[in-house]
Amino acid sequence: MELYNYFRSSASWRVRIALALKGVDYDYLPIHLVKKEQTSPEYLSTSGTGLVPLLVLDDGRRLHQSMAIIEYLDETIPEPPLLPRDALGRARVRALALDIACEIHPLNNTRVLGYLSATLGVDDAAKTRWIHRWIEGGLEVVERQLAANPSTFCHGETPGLADCALVPQIFNAQRFKCNLDHVPNVMRVHAACMALEAFSSTQPSACPDAE
Amino acid sequence: MELYNYFRSSASWRVRIALALKGVDYDYLPIHLVKKEQTSPEYLSTSGTGLVPLLVLDDGRRLHQSMAIIEYLDETIPEPPLLPRDALGRARVRALALDIACEIHPLNNTRVLGYLSATLGVDDAAKTRWIHRWIEGGLEVVERQLAANPSTFCHGETPGLADCALVPQIFNAQRFKCNLDHVPNVMRVHAACMALEAFSSTQPSACPDAE
Numbered sequence: 001m002e003l004y005n006y007f008r009s010s011a012s013w014r015v016r017i018a019l020a021l022k023g024v025d026y027d028y029l030p031i032h033l034v035k036k037e038q039t040s041p042e043y044l045s046t047s048g049t050g051l052v053p054l055l056v057l058d059d060g061r062r063l064h065q066s067m068a069i070i071e072y073l074d075e076t077i078p079e080p081p082l083l084p085r086d087a088l089g090r091a092r093v094r095a096l097a098l099d100i101a102c103e104i105h106p107l108n109n110t111r112v113l114g115y116l117s118a119t120l121g122v123d124d125a126a127k128t129r130w131i132h133r134w135i136e137g138g139l140e141v142v143e144r145q146l147a148a149n150p151s152t153f154c155h156g157e158t159p160g161l162a163d164c165a166l167v168p169q170i171f172n173a174q175r176f177k178c179n180l181d182h183v184p185n186v187m188r189v190h191a192a193c194m195a196l197e198a199f200s201s202t203q204p205s206a207c208p209d210a211e
Numbered sequence: 212m213e214l215y216n217y218f219r220s221s222a223s224w225r226v227r228i229a230l231a232l233k234g235v236d237y238d239y240l241p242i243h244l245v246k247k248e249q250t251s252p253e254y255l256s257t258s259g260t261g262l263v264p265l266l267v268l269d270d271g272r273r274l275h276q277s278m279a280i281i282e283y284l285d286e287t288i289p290e291p292p293l294l295p296r297d298a299l300g301r302a303r304v305r306a307l308a309l310d311i312a313c314e315i316h317p318l319n320n321t322r323v324l325g326y327l328s329a330t331l332g333v334d335d336a337a338k339t340r341w342i343h344r345w346i347e348g349g350l351e352v353v354e355r356q357l358a359a360n361p362s363t364f365c366h367g368e369t370p371g372l373a374d375c376a377l378v379p380q381i382f383n384a385q386r387f388k389c390n391l392d393h394v395p396n397v398m399r400v401h402a403a404c405m406a407l408e409a410f411s412s413t414q415p416s417a418c419p420d421a422e
Contacts, residue, residue, distance in 0.1 A: 048355055048356065048359065049310070049352045049355060049356070050352065051310075051314075051352065061299060063302050063306065064306050065305065065306035065309040065310060065313070067305065067309055067313075068301075068302045068303075068305035068306040068309055069302070071301065071302065071305060072298055072299070072301070072302040075298040075301070076298050087283055087286040087287050088272060088283070090279075090282070090283070090286070091274050091279045091280070091282065091283040092279075094276065094278065094279035094282060095274065095275050095276035095279040098276040098278055098279055098312075099260070099262075099276060101309075101313050102276070102278075102312050102313050102316070102317055103262075103317065105313070106313055106314065106317035106318060107317060107318070107323065112318065115341070115344065119337075119340075120331065120333060120337060120341070122331060126330075126331060129330075130326070130330075130331070133326065141260045141261065141262065144259055144260060145259065145260070148259065
């Protein structure tokens with residue numbers, strides 16, 4: 001398999017974690033988002049969407065959207081499972097992952113922050129408040145759920161889809177110096193994940209294209 | 212079942228479509244997002260997250276995040292299926308749905324547009340350009356995929372998860388007067404969906420709380 005990704009893209013990191021948890025080897029193909037390599041005609045032609053991450057299967061089929069990629073990996077490589085066996089458990093894990101992937105991350109990615117600065121003329125202080133508003137508020141929603149049903153990882157005693165989403169979001173929160181004192185269960189789960197090789201060995205600073 | 216939702220929330224409409232496709236009866240409980248009823252202590256206590264939509268099962272269990280709710284409905288009420296049988300097909304449908312749910316919708320919902328106006332002081336013209344940028348650009352990504360593999364609905368000859376996401380997004384695009392000339396396959400699928408009762412009977416103007 002080939003994974004087109006960017007060391008600092010949290011959606012890319014989600015997929016790197018899932019591939020590591022599943023024990024899958026892959027070729028790491030860097031796409032530099034800040035240099036806008038994702039909008040090049042070559043990458044648009046390769047990807048069909050211009051989005052990163054992109055997983056290219058051995059038969060050439062291309063999958064995008066990190067959550068869809070991870071579900072695919074879980075369906076085709078069942079062990080270890082990244083979703084619980086029961087429908088209610090799966091709904092809980094997917095909701096936690098989407099609380100991050102739909103409510104937090106889209107508001108703080110490279111292109112949106114670029115638009116705030118370059119097009120709307122938002123200054124750095126206001127941009128920082130924007131980032132903190134969505135990350136800190138969004139993580140509070142995750143915290144409520146983890147506090148209501150605490151376990152070692154987001155759901156139970158093994159890492160899964162929600163943890164794949166959580167850890168890269170905390171990396172971003174720390175990079176942007178968010179307050180995280182109000183989410184102790186989130187940070188406890190984050191620490192449990194980062195103690196595992198699948199999370200630590202795939203972190204941005206460990207990537208071939210790290211700066 | 213009970214569905215807490217708001218007539219104009221596109222995430223709510225996604226779930227209304229899925230419930231209609233599955234033939235499930237439910238109680239419609241309105242939460243007025245513009246009046247910020249979702250942040251009331253009562254709703255925070257009911258929902259645990261303050262998010263809309265919220266599906267309350269007959270045993271009192273609460274599910275949130277529209278995509279997670281629809282996956283749950285599809286797992287527990289198998290007919291008619293909202294996801295294809297094959298893993299690659301499911302990955303394609305989920306990616307299409309997430310292209311809308313993660314890349315377009317989060318940037319144009321009520322709270323984000325409110326923050327742009329009230330906190331960042333963005334004027335109406337600039338806010339309209341923001342909305343058009345993300346909706347028109349995001350739908351182009353969907354269009355490429357539908358054009359590459361055209362079918363009556365987003366994937367095949369029956370409506371599914373991606374259509375549940377697509378139709379409410381087009382409603383928003385039209386409400387905000389976006390240009391849709393560049394996405395003919397998207398609009399063709401939209402028309403096919405809106406010809407079905409499950410889509411037309413659940414549209415915002417047909418809701419009990421419609422204004």
